[in-house]
Amino acid sequence: MAKIKEYVLAYWQYGALAFLALTAAIVWLTAVRKPAESTVSVADSSVYTSSSSAVSGSTSANSKPSSGYVYVSGAVKHPGLYHVGPTTRWADVVQAAGGLTKDADPGQVNLAQIAHDEENMAVPVRGETVATVAPVSGSGQTTAAGGASAGGSSTQINLNTATVTDLQTISGIGPKRAQDIIDYRDQHGGFKTVDELKEISGIGDKIFADLAPSVTVSP
Structure with missing residues (x-):
């Protein structure tokens, strides 16, 4: 027992040094590994964020309006505005408007x-001659019955x-403007010149300039 005590007293300094060296090594290794792991984590996160943004941007760019409103008038039972989807045909719109009247010429x-x-x-009635047949798009182009676009008609x-x-x-x-024109014609016994359109409320010089090439006056 005395020999063991002498041995411990003689060599305890070496054990303490070894313990301190081991502790320092563990601390150093831990400090080195943490920044590396942190860097990888941030990089992965950045890649994921960029990827998500790209997908989101692509989806947003590809999304387009798929619905809207059209106006149907003439020989239908309930003229007015109707909602349409991406595949709605004019036959569906006419059906929603109550269908064609008896005198319609589809x-x-x-x-x-x-x-x-x-x-x-x-939609015209039977016996009515229509120079250019709707639909008329918001861009001002008219579409003939066969479906071809006719940017403007030579028929007045x-x-x-x-x-x-x-x-x-x-x-x-x-x-409304069409009815205003008819009312003016009835009240004044017909048009004598195209310029009389400017006498109708709402038709100024700019609108008249757009309408004049499409109309004429004859008995």
Whole structure:
């Protein structure tokens, strides 16, 4: 027992030094590993964030409006604005408007065409001659019955014989303005010149300049 005590007293300094060295090594290794792990974690997070942003941006860029409203008038039971989806056809719009009236002439319009936001279709009655047949798009182009775009028509509408439906085939004339033109004609016994359009409320020089090439006046 005495020998063991002498041995411990003689060599305890070496054991303490070894313990301190081991502790220092452990602390150093821990300090070195933590920054590396932290760096990897941040990098991974950055990659994930960038990827998520790219996917989100792509989705946003590809998303487009798929619905809107169109106006149907003329020989339908309930003219007015109707909501359309990406695959709604004019036949669906006419059906939603209560269907065609008995005197409708659907042969002059393309009911199989897809209806787009801001378009307008005026369904003519039998015996009515329509120079350019709706739908009329928000851009001012008219679409003929066959479905081809006809950026403008060379046929002019006679203000003294045109119906409300005829007038609505002209870009810039809606249901109210068409009726105002008819009312003016009835009150004044017909148009003597195209310039008389400027006497109608709401038709100024700019609107008149747009309408004038599409109309004419004859008995």
